Amino acid sequence: MAVAEIKIELKKGVADPEGQNTKKALELLGFEGLRSVRSMKCFQVDIGLEGDEALEACQEMCRRLLANPVIQSYSVELK
């Protein structure tokens, strides 16, 4: 049975305060040369379905709950 990995990313152009704060904290710790840090939300869903059915269901989850289309895009991968 498939385990799906859902990734919710911020759309381009949406500022990412969490990523920025993380970058700042890493720099405070002495990590140099960081160009950018982007944060994402990920879910691992064990769904009891296979293939396209599983993909379809996860995309539906994103549309109905997990992502807000104004600021976020999503992608689903089966593992």
Place this chain on the structure above:
Amino acid sequence: MAVAEIKIELKKGVADPEGQNTKKALELLGFEGLRSVRSMKCFQVDIGLEGDEALEACQEMCRRLLANPVIQSYSVELK
């Protein structure tokens, strides 16, 4: 230059309130047959390094800031 994807997961046995509540919400929305939903924190880090050096640096970030080895495990992938 490499962009690294860092994934921070809760270790097995550590309760995941975020995952559980998301699962409950999805079930109330009518998604059936869900076995589990686990939440993860992911970062995309553009680090200005390549290959092993990049990997090593990201792992160090996880050890020193991003993950707590007591409850979390991490993985790094270069894209």
Place this chain on the structure above:
Amino acid sequence: MPFEDLINQGGRGAPVAELDIHAASEEQLMEMSAELGLSLSLDEMKSVREHFAAEGRCPTDIELQSIGQAWSEHCCYKSSKVHLKEFVFAIDHPDVIARGDAGVMAFDDEHAYALRLESHNHPSAIEPYGGAATGIGGILRDVVCMGAQPIALVDPLCFGPIDSDAPLPPGVKHPRYLVDGVVAGIRDYGNRVGVPTVSGAFFFDERYTGNCLVNVGCLGFVKRSEVLNNFVGGPGEVLILCGGRTGRDGIHGVTFASVELKESSEEEDRGAVQLGAPITKEPLMHACLEVNRKGLITGMKDLGGGGLSCVVGEMALDAGCGAVVDLDRVPLKEEGLAPWEIWVSESQERMMLATTEDKVEEIMDVFRTWDVLATVVATTVEEKRTRIRWHGEEIFDMDLDFLTGGPEYCRPYEVSVPAGEAGEKVPEIPALSDALLSLLSDPNVASKEWAIRQYDHDVRAATVLRPMVGPPNDTGPGDAGVLRPLPESHRGLATAVGCNPWFTSEDPYRGGMSAVDEACRNLVAVGARPHSLTDCLNFGNPEKPDRLGQFREAVRGLGEAAAFLGLPIPSGNVSLYNESPRAGALPTPMVMGVGIVEDVRKCVSADLKEAGNPLYVVGETGREMGGSLLYRRFGGEGGDVPQVVLESLKVKMDLLLEAMSEGMVSSCHDCSDGGLAVCIAEMCIGGSMGASVTLDALGELKAAEKLFSESNGRWVVEVAAEHEEDWQNLMGHHALWIGVAGGPSLLIGGTGMDIRVEDLKRAWSDPIWEIMG
């Protein structure tokens, strides 16, 4: 006989093992204690053996586990109890309504408030976010199980220096990382359950590196007619387990809290760490309080340390009965838990309710509406024993007096004489202005706004005074949080913390007293009359006589001060073994004081209000530099630790409260870390206003002593100019005139001090933001 042969796996139906304790050698007894994670000593194992010899049988693993929990330092206070009994428990007061998981005190004729302060030190050192969050979860449960609605949280915290990058010993996390995680844990739990965090404190010192202290306090509010017991009504009742499911998480949390941290603790102690689920707790609190309001339950207790094993026995025994438990009914997170694991698991967000059979359905309705699990798991019986059934077998049958009796020790202790003036080394200090700016920037004094604004201090819409006071977004420090619990009455509740670990480490007796003094003067500073105290006593390993000596002396000081002032301590907590491989934590007797405000409209804040108002200092300034911030910052040593003159403190508190109720006082702030100079500077910062001060009235001391001595029992008061004459008549020699508010700078005559308010602000406001980002 080899150790393995002592274990009869599946002795009473798998997976319960029976252990042949009678055949065990002394060495094997200790092996048994270690192997099962009981943390019991040889003598304790021997008394267990005696007990089972008298019963004529061998114990099961679940029975031994249960004893390990019940007899842990955390659960039975075996090392501390004698001292608490001598100095703390005996303080009585007619307003004490209950001494349960939280203390309950009368508020007015119809209402009461609950208070408790507790530690969550060890878990937070390992996993700061989850440790602090579950600390909040635990203290909320203690208040809820008295029937009270939590209305405020208080969070005094101690860490290593956040501004140092000195190398850390292995296994020790950087204080900055810990602060970040702990604050996030408190924020995410407290904000989610909707209880405002109105007060707290930060202490930074090298000796907390590797020994951070996370204390969390809670105030609750309840109708006096709805105050609950933490025990059952009697035999023939049922026990309902409600809230979260039971899992492997949190196993051996209390035994973990009762030993020193090791380098390897991080990897080994995973089971003791949990994240907490505020969103399970929030509806659980609603449901529990609703069934109480409806009169459906006879008692309630939370599942904290020791889990079911502690709660069932204690709830039954305190009512003089026993219980029969159906362990199969406990809702589990995962399959395959051994019975002993279910029995001692400390999974969060669980409560136990006692009720009679006929009320069960109505209770279930309430929990169903809130989507919260509730399950009948036990019945109470006449005989004072707990029995457990599991898959049709009886796997546990123990006498409750024996199980919850626990040992009580009078361990050897050593009291050392404080060095005092004899050992004093006066530090070299920079120019007085620079010294003041430097003290304002010390993380122990500097603005904690970075943390404070991450906590919701306004939710419930009853917060009258916040941790920060002054014009919006341009604030200085306050002294106590004040709440108005009843919209229809102007009566208020104030809460504040007091503790000086540096005083305590140099002179534990005076340190204990100072903690009470500080809590009281914080309360009085806002216009609240101190009414009760609760404490969390964080000390080192009680098996070391010097550590126990510190504990005893601090408790003596604290108890004597509280008794003199007529302040009961109806609840509290002891946390021992705060030691890492390198050193012990500073001895830290944290005190949370609660005061009553007759009319919140007369509350006073610490920010200067009006140019031209006269300034007074109330209380005597002495040459008491021991443990002072000035000495710590600039390398002084020894010196007299500030004493507490209880008679004088009491007189001054009464006078100040009278002046406030007459409307004479425009602002008031207590003197603590950094003494008079820091106190006045903070009032300037909060009011965005300077002051012209002269210290002539303070007598024959050196300027640095007048400015920075940390003598107890003092306040700086801004008096409304039109009331100055009344004020002088009332206060007499207890108040000394020291100057006038106003102007762009803080000027202190005879010291060359002339610092612009912006510079004071910058020195005080920026440091923690810069360190924490």
Place this chain on the structure above:
Amino acid sequence: MMRPEDIRVCVLRIEGTNCEEETHRAFQAVGCDPEMVHLNQLTGHAPQASRRSLEDYDALAFPGGFSAGDYVRGGAIFAARAKSALGGEINAFVEAEKPVIGICNGFQILVELGLLPALDGPSDVPTAALFTNDSGRFECRPSYMRNESRGRCLFTRKLPRGRTVMFPVAHAEGKLMSADPRFVERLEDNDQLVFRYVDPEGRPAGYPWNPNGSEGNVAGICNPAGNVLGMMPHPERSLDPCTAPDWTRRPKKEGDGLAVFRSMVDALTR
């Protein structure tokens, strides 16, 4: 004509809603008849006697808090659950032009429900978002805002236009965003922009006066009909003059928040 005491207000809650008591108190303070109702009481998942029907109420409030933990996004879970269980009823309530207010988490819920901003009418998918504050942190602080409404919003009609009021904010996700480049302009054109963060002198200002970085300093908006208001600041925390953050410096007669709830009563009893 309705009397204030006839106004039945449904203060809707689920687990994690935590400002329902003060919201309830706010409606009481202006003479209404509010009731705290769990979502399960509206969807039939409660004992018979405690079941309720949304259509029996005259006004609806989504209080602040962290509904369902706000784990996915502020308000997302509550909104998804409300939509799947009573989407039709809520839409009918709004279409009947009954007053609906969402405060803080409640505002997030209204946006996720597609009921705000609803520039082109209610939508099935959200057309705006309340995103993480620019500071990346939870911000609890006083805030000032100016009433910008030209009269459309029924919750501010008793508040003079241009008047500055003070309500506290306490949120981590309050930055109002939209994909529409003319978003703020269109809100203004439609008279849907109700509150703007300002400094104590009443001038639009950045952080910390605007605690989240919201474009155009927008603090609160209404729908085109003016019966649905969403705002991040908490008027229900500003009922008692003694809970104002600066009351020891400038005592007030009454809290600024009352005007919001009074306006609603006025609109329904007029």
